[in-house]
Amino acid sequence: MADKKPVNHIRLTSHPDGQAPGVPLRWGESEPLRRGPVVATLSDPANRNVIGTHSGAYSIYRALAVSAGKLPQDHKADLTNTSPAAQVGPHPAWSDPKRIVSLDPWGAVASQVFRAYAEQGVDYRPTIAVTRAHINMPEVREAMAAGRLKVDGDLVAANGDVKVVKAAVEPVWYLPGIAERFGLTEGALRRGLFEHTGGMYPELITRPDLHVFLPPIGGLSLYVFGNINSLADRDVPLAARVHDECNGSDVFGSDICTCRPYLVHGIEECVRMAQQGGVGLIVYHRKEGRALGEVTKFLVYNARKRQEGGDSAATYFHRTECVAGVQDMRFQELMPDVLHWLGITRIHRFISMSDMKHDAIVRSGIEILERVPIPDGLIPADAKVEMEAKKAAGYFTRGPVADAGELAQVKGRDLDA
Amino acid sequence: MADKKPVNHIRLTSHPDGQAPGVPLRWGESEPLRRGPVVATLSDPANRNVIGTHSGAYSIYRALAVSAGKLPQDHKADLTNTSPAAQVGPHPAWSDPKRIVSLDPWGAVASQVFRAYAEQGVDYRPTIAVTRAHINMPEVREAMAAGRLKVDGDLVAANGDVKVVKAAVEPVWYLPGIAERFGLTEGALRRGLFEHTGGMYPELITRPDLHVFLPPIGGLSLYVFGNINSLADRDVPLAARVHDECNGSDVFGSDICTCRPYLVHGIEECVRMAQQGGVGLIVYHRKEGRALGEVTKFLVYNARKRQEGGDSAATYFHRTECVAGVQDMRFQELMPDVLHWLGITRIHRFISMSDMKHDAIVRSGIEILERVPIPDGLIPADAKVEMEAKKAAGYFTRGPVADAGELAQVKGRDLDA
Numbered sequence: 001m002a003d004k005k006p007v008n009h010i011r012l013t014s015h016p017d018g019q020a021p022g023v024p025l026r027w028g029e030s031e032p033l034r035r036g037p038v039v040a041t042l043s044d045p046a047n048r049n050v051i052g053t054h055s056g057a058y059s060i061y062r063a064l065a066v067s068a069g070k071l072p073q074d075h076k077a078d079l080t081n082t083s084p085a086a087q088v089g090p091h092p093a094w095s096d097p098k099r100i101v102s103l104d105p106w107g108a109v110a111s112q113v114f115r116a117y118a119e120q121g122v123d124y125r126p127t128i129a130v131t132r133a134h135i136n137m138p139e140v141r142e143a144m145a146a147g148r149l150k151v152d153g154d155l156v157a158a159n160g161d162v163k164v165v166k167a168a169v170e171p172v173w174y175l176p177g178i179a180e181r182f183g184l185t186e187g188a189l190r191r192g193l194f195e196h197t198g199g200m201y202p203e204l205i206t207r208p209d210l211h212v213f214l215p216p217i218g219g220l221s222l223y224v225f226g227n228i229n230s231l232a233d234r235d236v237p238l239a240a241r242v243h244d245e246c247n248g249s250d251v252f253g254s255d256i257c258t259c260r261p262y263l264v265h266g267i268e269e270c271v272r273m274a275q276q277g278g279v280g281l282i283v284y285h286r287k288e289g290r291a292l293g294e295v296t297k298f299l300v301y302n303a304r305k306r307q308e309g310g311d312s313a314a315t316y317f318h319r320t321e322c323v324a325g326v327q328d329m330r331f332q333e334l335m336p337d338v339l340h341w342l343g344i345t346r347i348h349r350f351i352s353m354s355d356m357k358h359d360a361i362v363r364s365g366i367e368i369l370e371r372v373p374i375p376d377g378l379i380p381a382d383a384k385v386e387m388e389a390k391k392a393a394g395y396f397t398r399g400p401v402a403d404a405g406e407l408a409q410v411k412g413r414d415l416d417a
Numbered sequence: 418m419a420d421k422k423p424v425n426h427i428r429l430t431s432h433p434d435g436q437a438p439g440v441p442l443r444w445g446e447s448e449p450l451r452r453g454p455v456v457a458t459l460s461d462p463a464n465r466n467v468i469g470t471h472s473g474a475y476s477i478y479r480a481l482a483v484s485a486g487k488l489p490q491d492h493k494a495d496l497t498n499t500s501p502a503a504q505v506g507p508h509p510a511w512s513d514p515k516r517i518v519s520l521d522p523w524g525a526v527a528s529q530v531f532r533a534y535a536e537q538g539v540d541y542r543p544t545i546a547v548t549r550a551h552i553n554m555p556e557v558r559e560a561m562a563a564g565r566l567k568v569d570g571d572l573v574a575a576n577g578d579v580k581v582v583k584a585a586v587e588p589v590w591y592l593p594g595i596a597e598r599f600g601l602t603e604g605a606l607r608r609g610l611f612e613h614t615g616g617m618y619p620e621l622i623t624r625p626d627l628h629v630f631l632p633p634i635g636g637l638s639l640y641v642f643g644n645i646n647s648l649a650d651r652d653v654p655l656a657a658r659v660h661d662e663c664n665g666s667d668v669f670g671s672d673i674c675t676c677r678p679y680l681v682h683g684i685e686e687c688v689r690m691a692q693q694g695g696v697g698l699i700v701y702h703r704k705e706g707r708a709l710g711e712v713t714k715f716l717v718y719n720a721r722k723r724q725e726g727g728d729s730a731a732t733y734f735h736r737t738e739c740v741a742g743v744q745d746m747r748f749q750e751l752m753p754d755v756l757h758w759l760g761i762t763r764i765h766r767f768i769s770m771s772d773m774k775h776d777a778i779v780r781s782g783i784e785i786l787e788r789v790p791i792p793d794g795l796i797p798a799d800a801k802v803e804m805e806a807k808k809a810a811g812y813f814t815r816g817p818v819a820d821a822g823e824l825a826q827v828k829g830r831d832l833d834a
Contacts, residue, residue, distance in 0.1 A: 010622050012619045013616060042615055048615075052615050052617075055709070057635060061634070061748065063612075063614045065743055065746050065748075068748075071742045071746075075742030077739075077740050079716065081724055082716040084719075085719055126712065126716065127712065129711075129714075129715030131719050132832050133718075134799065136797070137669065137670040138555035138556055140670075167715070168710075168714065169712070170712050182484070183485075184484060192480060192481070192484025192485075193481065195427070196483040196484060197633075198457065200476075200617055200618055202429045202616065202619055216617070217478070219710075219711070221665070223669065248583070252583075254550050255550075255552070255578065263668075292475060293585075293636075295471075295472065295543065295586070295636070296472065297585065298583070299496065299543065301546075302546070303496075306498035322497070325489065329482045330478075331481060
């Protein structure tokens with residue numbers, strides 16, 4: 001089945017044809033028709049104004065579907081009835097090309113605001129979807145049973161259902177803005193992304209006229225409790241947690257970290273805030289294992305639990321660095337974009353102890369009034385290693401911070417226990 | 418900050434140099450040193466024997482970390498103490514180049530079996546990590562309180578902790594084998610993957626001598642309950658669920674589908690089977706929204722709930738097809754690979770109603786003795802639309818299947834309700 005003949009008539013990359021792309025994409029323009037839609041269609045290459053294709057990493061499955069003859073190459077989405085179930089913006093940050101650089105602020109309303117392009121046959125897709133849902137979590141039911149959350153018949157039903165507006169957001173990277181966040185030239189960023197992936201997307205090099213990239217990575221989801229329009233009102237109290245995916249805890253309840261317990265505590269705070277006339281927000285980023293991926297994470301677990309002296313808060317970060325070369329690859333520099341998309345300028349209760357998240361948000365111009373640590377009772381015994389190490393490294397706490405001697409005493413379970 | 422000068426001295430793609438790669442990669446060879454390790458290092462291009470880099474979609478974050486100066490380009494992982502916490506294989510399927518094509522069977526033990534290459538300075542990485550954990554889920558505690566699960570002091574502790582062996586598996590695609598699964602030539606597959614991603618990885622075209630690709634997609638996790646060595650013993654009863662990610666339900670408990678309830682039921686079945694002397698397995702694939710991604714999924718939710726007549730089992734699949742062009746992109750054809758990696762030849766209780774999963778597993782040569790549907794009491798009211806539509810489309814059930822008229826009567830909640 002393998003055919004080793006060189007395959008002909010394939011264009012390995014594209015080059016600027018000397019004129020601007022058929023459809024403009026002027027990042028930061030306030031008037032949508034001047035801004036222009038994100039056009040990633042493969043059916044009409046002349047109109048493409050980005051590098052890459054839609055759906056983040058799922059673009060590879062789409063390519064497989066087309067290759068396998070399951071999906072027509074020129075399928076055009078029928079977007080009837082798909083428009084946002086709640087309105088977001090436009091907010092002033094949408095027309096600031098430096099404030100939002102990792103998602104398309106017009107991505108949810110593309111079908112509406114760019115209709116004039118659709119009428120000219122331009123095939124573009126929304127990159128954000130906003131819907132409504134009921135969620136039902138056992139820990140919320142437990143909080144109701146314990147009297148910490150009340151049924152109100154609107155936000156919270158007697159069976160534990162909680163009403164939310166939720167959105168899924170696909171990554172859309174404005175490369176000059178991303179580069180600036182990291183203190184790089186656009187050229188250095190583009191070259192780095194190309195070379196250090198082993199040669200992904202040569203258009204990063206050959207199409208300096210295209211400044212927007214749809215990277216094959218996971219995006220984010222967000223959940224709003226209460227009136228979504230209140231998010232942009234700095235006088236309405238807002239409880240917010242920005243959570244980074246941890247499948248092992250978020251889904252399976254692993255006891256080595258505090259991810260699901262803190263997430264659930266954030267949801268409880270959000271519900272309570274909304275019931276008191278405020279609003280709540282959970283942002284969920286697909287950045288498994290500090291964006292190092294789960295293979296690296298599990299390798300580090302083994303190294304932590306097998307090291308001489310056992311798993312210890314004193315060596316917590318060092319073990320990750322041995323395996324991965326860094327402690328963290330989440331790049332919180334890009335994280336505040338979604339908050340600006342929602343029009344947020346002040347967070348009253350920030351349900352996170354992360355100094356990296358806190359500092360990134362504040363640096364981006366959003367005020368944080370109060371930080372809410374995870375209640376001690378929610379920390380699994382084996383997760384104390386992580387918690388003490390993080391507090392010693394600068395995470396927010398109202399309690400004492402362990403010194404080197406004390407950190408060495410905070411021990412986790414053995415691997416085989 | 419934008420620099421529009423063409424960037425020079427960049428090699429846009431590589432070409433075969435007329436001799437085989439420095440390190441062989443002979444897929445399906447039974448002797449590891451003849452098989453050779455997966456070498457994706459960028460520090461030593463001459464030894465590379467694959468297209469792409471490690472960590473699936475997280476390779477983009479790695480490229481960002483190197484570009485931003487946070488990670489040295491030539492960082493070599495210190496893999497001390499990271500070896501698997503439980504042994505898997507080798508099993509006969511490991512040396513069958515057609516049986517396993519989407520993961521590297523030697524990926525967990527790479528550090529051990531390929532040591533001779535490391536001694537020659539070859540920089541390779543494991544693509545699978547195996548560790549041990551305790552998990553604690555509220556639904557398991559509920560099952561204990563209801564008397565459906567018992568404390569045994571070993572697998573299940575009084576506080577609800579359940580002991581597992583778990584593994585994370587990174588995608589490693591042997592392109593000739595992938596192509597064969599889909600009835601394509603390798604050339605057609607490679608060209609399709611290149612062109613329908615908008616030009617990702619020209620080496621798919623220019624390096625016909627490289628047959629292995631590390632695609633930037635999510636991988637899978639697996640959880641084993643009981644003795645992992647029993648998985649390969651066809652006489653030890655095995656309960657298994659193959660689950661595809663659904664963040665909205667798995668983490669947040671959305672009531673529009675049965676994902677978390679069925680997953681949790683699967684875990685309960687696995688624990689019970691292990692307590693009765695058998696073994697349990699949950700496989701978790703990162704294939705959000707049938708591998709269409711969450712933006713598409715939420716668009717479909719809106720279209721379903723707003724269509725004339727409201728959300729209905731009769732039009733359930735049609736709405737997805739309108740938006741995405743297909744009903745499903747999960748490609749269960751590749752899914753059984755992980756079961757063969759574990760040495761499984763028989764599943765006694767298969768905790769899934771999916772005909773696609775069942776058929777793919779059976780076609781791959783694994784026997785399935787019994788199929789276990791989700792108990793009716795676990796189906797949220799709003800998820801009945803999905804459940805009845807799936808049963809009518811061929812999903813396994815022991816109960817009645819709705820006809821067209823009955824399907825039209827199965828209605829979900831309005832979007833704003």
